[in-house]
Amino acid sequence: MVGVEFDAKLAGLAAEIVRGALADYDRRDIARWLAGRATVTAAAHVDVLPGGWEMASSFVSMGHAHDAIAPVSLKTVFGLAGTLPPVRLPPAADLAGQARSAPLLARLEALAGWLGPAGRPVNRADELSDPDAADAAGWLRVGRGDLPSLWEYALTSGWFELDEDANGQARAVPGETARRWADDDDSGALQVWAVIFASVLAAGLDVAAAADPDAARKLNFRGQGAAAALLLFVARRPGLSRAEVSELIMDGAVGDPASPRALRAWDAWVRQHGDPAEVLLADLAALGAVTVPDAASGLVGLTPLALWALREQLARDGIDVPLLPASLEQLPASGLVAMAEGMTEAEFETDSAAWVAGRGPEQAARELLAFAASAGARERLAAVNLTRRTGVAAHAAWRQAMRRPELRGYARIALTAAASERPDSTLPLVLEPAPDDLTWVATDLLALACGDEDPDPRQVAAQFREAVPLGEESWIFDLMSRSSHPDVVQVLTVLGRRHPDRRVARYARRAAQAAARSRTAATATGARPEPSPARPTGH
Secondary structure, eight states, X not given: OHHHHHHHHHHHHHHHHHHHHHTTOOHHHHHHHHTTOHHHHHHBOOOOSOOOOOBOSOOOOOSSSSOOOOOBOXXXXXXXXXXXXXXXXOOHHHHHHHHHTOHHHHHHHHHHHHHOTTOEEOOTTSOOOHHHHHHHHHHHTOOGGGHHHHHHHHHHHTSEEEEEOTTSOEEEEEOHHHHHHHSSOHHHHHHHHXXXXXXXXXHHHHHHHHTSHHHHTTSOOTTHHHHHHHHHHHTTTTOOBHHHHXXXXXXXHHTTXXXXXXXXXXXXXXXXXXXXXXXXXXXXXXXXSEEOOSSTTSBOEEOHHHHHHHHHHHHHTTOBOOBOOSSGGGOOXXXXXXXXXXXXXXXXXXXXXXXXXXXXXXXXXHHHHHXXXXXXXXXXXXXXXXXXXXGGGGHXXXXXXXXXXHHHHHHHHHHHHHHHHOTTOOSOOOOOOOGGGGHHHHHHHHHTGGGSSSOOHHHHHHHHHHHSOTTOHHHHHHHHHTOOOTTHHHHHHHHHHHOSOHXXXXXXXXXXXXXXXXXXXXHHHOOOOOOOOOOOTTO
């Protein structure tokens, strides 16, 4: 029971460490990084107005000499919605096994062994003497420069505690966190790992800054590690590259707007000490929290342990991150669509194919379209795109979807494309889509990328691809240009300006011009737009 009670304290301490690290973080930095990221904008709204953050009144005391940390609400700091994309996690026993294999935890365990039950004396700054520090580094077989970060993680997490001997000499002795780690218990191993993870996020860059206080005074490293981890979690897809993590930390360190003085200080720091992001990522990798690619453009990946710990952290702040069931058979269509936001393309391709195979393509298509009919624009586009992948087996489901105005345009597109691609098919013929069948398609596109003042071209392309099959753009643009939908000109105009494929953008511009002329003529004569011609052959 004592272990369970202490695990609750560890969970609270991990939360307070992360919140405390973010207490002084500039929300404008967060807003700048959230803006334009498709996954993030789906899950979060950022209020960039300055102002105070909600402060909780409770504190967590672990019995060590560190001051209590006043927590902030991550939901408020990051402007997060109440629900984020789901995660899939291995069983707790597997996570605990991964935690026990982390090299950084092995070093902390060895450092506790070096301290011994009686501990070692420390000075007024709670640091070891130079001879003891050199001895500890030799014991651990690490460089002398690696010891300060390990020492700080140990003190922050309660791995070590500070006590006084009979002579009044302050000593560092193994703490309750180290003793909990030594227990053969999965829950304790996970909670200890989580609090060390929080310590690395909060203190890693602070320790690096302490190596050169004069240079660090011109920069702000506080909170950058915790912010980077939370953004990696929120932006799981498309994710952040090593270069982007470095840029994120640099932006936070130099401030917004960055002064020439701060930029010179950053350049000088990197020349003398290296990129701070690489220091942080190296410690997180040693903890088993991230996978770091060799190339700067490669994506930094959060491990299941980090996903688990950050999910626990967010849950304490009232943010729901659903846990995907272990079996895909138990997953409803809504859960499958939600999965896409938190997985890589390859992972989602594999899981979605397995989900369809488990139900059979026809039943899978029916479930997806039933969900799409009542979903929001983003989820509807994703469900429609998944249904297309089921191929000809979805024919009956598409025919049934013709009864729903929200799906009629998508169904017409899919059925017409299927009929033209299989001229020898015995499938029932479908009439050409009427221009106004695409009302909901235009509305959905407008509600997403086309509704922003400065939409991201990659986001525009991704969302457009979910609405319109490859190779069908010219034909569908022509239909949209003849629609009476009031916003279709805006949709086509934004696509013409922002779609990264020049061919698609050219089709959209021509259609926008045709739609504008049609509106002008209709206004002058009081007539409706002309009907669409037959679909061109060859599609």
